[in-house]
Every structure is written in C-alpha cells, then in structure tokens.
Amino acid sequence: MLLKNKVAVVYGGAGSLGAGVAKAYTEAGARVFLVGRTEKTLREVAxxxxxxxxxxxxxDEDAVEAHADSVVERAGRFDVSFNLVPRGDFQGLPLTEMSVADYTRPVVRGITCQFITARAAARRMAAQGSGVILGLNSGSHNGSPMLGGTGAADGALDALIRQLAQEAGPAGVRALGIWTAGVVDTLTPEKLSAAGAPAPDEAAVAGIRAHLDSLRMTKRSPKIADIAALAAFLASDAAAGLTGTWVNATAGMFPS
Known part of the structure; x- marks a missing residue:
C-alpha cells in the first residue's frame, strides 16, 4: 500500500476532488483528516x-496551527498536506471588463489560504524529518484567456510551492504540485455559475466538457479518479525524487 502508516490532511475535503483524494488516500493505507467549514458535507465524505x-x-491562522498540533497529537505525525480549498475564481469576462475585486480575489484568498496551511504542515514535517506538501491548480499561468485572475492565482501558488521545496527540502520535506487544466467530472452547472458563467444547463456543461476534451493531445480530459491516483503516488515514498516541480496532468492541454 503506497501510503501505509502515513497521516494526511486534505483541506477542502468536502468537495468532489477532495472526496476523490480522500478515497484514494484511505485505500492506499493512509489515515486521513478532512478539513472544511461545513460539517454536513464533511461528514458525508468521511x-x-x-x-x-x-x-x-x-x-484562519490560529485554527490551522492548532489543528496541525491536534493531528500530531491524535495520529503521532503529519505526513501529507493537500489544500483544495476554493479560491472564489471569477471567469468568462475579458480583463478590460473585469472588476479589481473579481480579478484579485482568487489571488489573495488563494495564496493566503495556501500559505497558512503549507506553513503549518512544513513546521511539523520539518520537526519529524519528512513530509509532502501538495498543491493543485489549472496551470493557467501558462496562458489562458478569459479566466480572469485564475492565471495569476495559479502562478502565485506555483512560486510558493517551488520556494517551499527549496527552503524545506534540507529538513526532508518535499513540495510539488499538479496541473490539471480542468477536471471534467468536477464541472457542474452550480460550480460554473459560481465562477461567473451564465447559469448553464446540463447540455451546456456537456458541451464544455467535450470542448475541453478536444483541446487535449489525448482527446480525453483528466477525471477525479485520475488526479486522486496521481496525488496518492506523489505523496508516497515511490515519488521520493520529486520535489520543487509541477506534474503536467493536463493530458496535453499544453506542453511542459
């Protein structure tokens, strides 16, 4: 089992991708703690x-630090941290028509939350001499129009992960991430509408998924199970040589 005896924390664990990662991690042998703000959805995934x-x-800095301590107290260690918390991205408008708030929100909210959880994890992992901090974004900093602040938010997280890998690496901590350019089975009318799209129906969502498929080299977009399996591998000792980098899991949306 890839993650036998490992302890993992998944922030934003009640979302569809968080649930998929939790399933993959527990099946790989890890003890998993899901973190989120809504008990009902967390309990369902748990x-x-x-x-x-x-x-x-x-x-919340204080809450995250206290929780990291409680994970170590309850489980004896803290081996994997994966932050999948939504950033409030707003998309679908050209930059010339977008408000400052809609552009900057995913950048500020996203990097703040990512920094808080990554820092808490790195502190505990460095003390025990090992650990893995994972990030995930769309890879849109490589250049994607009409995505508002998503590219800037992705670029900020890329930089955080690479710098953290350099600074925490000597203490045995790895930091790396996954580019997805959209995980098609996470797309729903509700999520697309929240991101700024005109309330799409199921037919429109199917069209968006088909369009994403067409942009891939493989003509098949990554799905939750694909990303979750990759996340389990990257968190495991089998990926011990990987740090300070981003794995291109976009199925060829763009080369790297």
Whole structure:
C-alpha cells in the first residue's frame, strides 16, 4: 500500500476532488483528516471514505496551527498536506471588463489560504524529518484567456510551492504540485455559475466538457479518479525524487 502508516490532511475535503483524494488516500493505507467549514458535507465524505473530519476555516491562522498540533497529537505525525480549498475564481469576462475585486480575489484568498496551511504542515514535517506538501491548480499561468485572475492565482501558488521545496527540502520535506487544466467530472452547472458563467444547463456543461476534451493531445480530459491516483503516488515514498516541480496532468492541454 503506497501510503501505509502515513497521516494526511486534505483541506477542502468536502468537495468532489477532495472526496476523490480522500478515497484514494484511505485505500492506499493512509489515515486521513478532512478539513472544511461545513460539517454536513464533511461528514458525508468521511462516512463514504472512512476518513476523519474537523470543521474549521483553512484561512484562519490560529485554527490551522492548532489543528496541525491536534493531528500530531491524535495520529503521532503529519505526513501529507493537500489544500483544495476554493479560491472564489471569477471567469468568462475579458480583463478590460473585469472588476479589481473579481480579478484579485482568487489571488489573495488563494495564496493566503495556501500559505497558512503549507506553513503549518512544513513546521511539523520539518520537526519529524519528512513530509509532502501538495498543491493543485489549472496551470493557467501558462496562458489562458478569459479566466480572469485564475492565471495569476495559479502562478502565485506555483512560486510558493517551488520556494517551499527549496527552503524545506534540507529538513526532508518535499513540495510539488499538479496541473490539471480542468477536471471534467468536477464541472457542474452550480460550480460554473459560481465562477461567473451564465447559469448553464446540463447540455451546456456537456458541451464544455467535450470542448475541453478536444483541446487535449489525448482527446480525453483528466477525471477525479485520475488526479486522486496521481496525488496518492506523489505523496508516497515511490515519488521520493520529486520535489520543487509541477506534474503536467493536463493530458496535453499544453506542453511542459
């Protein structure tokens, strides 16, 4: 089992991707703690995956630090940190028509939350001499029009992960990430509407998924199970040589 005896924390664990990662991690042998702000959805994912859960805001410094201590107290260690908390991205308008708030929100909210959780994890992992901090974004900093502040937010996270890998590496901590350019089975009318799209129906969502497929070299977009399996591998000792980099899991949306 890839993650036998490992302890993982998944921030934003009640979302569709968080649930998929929790399932992959528990099946790989890890003890998993889900973190989020809504107990009902966290409990549903925990019941389905066998993970534990804790209700807190991953953007609250004090709460995250206290929770990291509690994970070590309960499980004896802290091996994997994966932050999948939504950033409030707003898309679908050209930059010349976008408000400052809509452009900057995913950048500020996203990097703040990512920094808080990564710092808490790195502190505990450095003390024990090992650990893995994972990030995930769309890879849109490589150049994607009409995505508002998503590219800037992705670029900020890329920089954080690379710098953290350099600074925490001597203490045995790895930091790396995954580019997805969209995970098609996470797309729903509700999520697309929240990101700024005109309330799409199921037919419109199917069209968006098909369009994403057409842009890939493989003509098949990554799905939750694909990304979750990759996340399990990257968190494992089998990927011990990987740090300070981003894995291009876009199925060839763009080369790297």
């Amino acid at each position: 019941d389905a995956t066998g993970a534990a859960y804790d209700v807190l805001d991953a953007g």
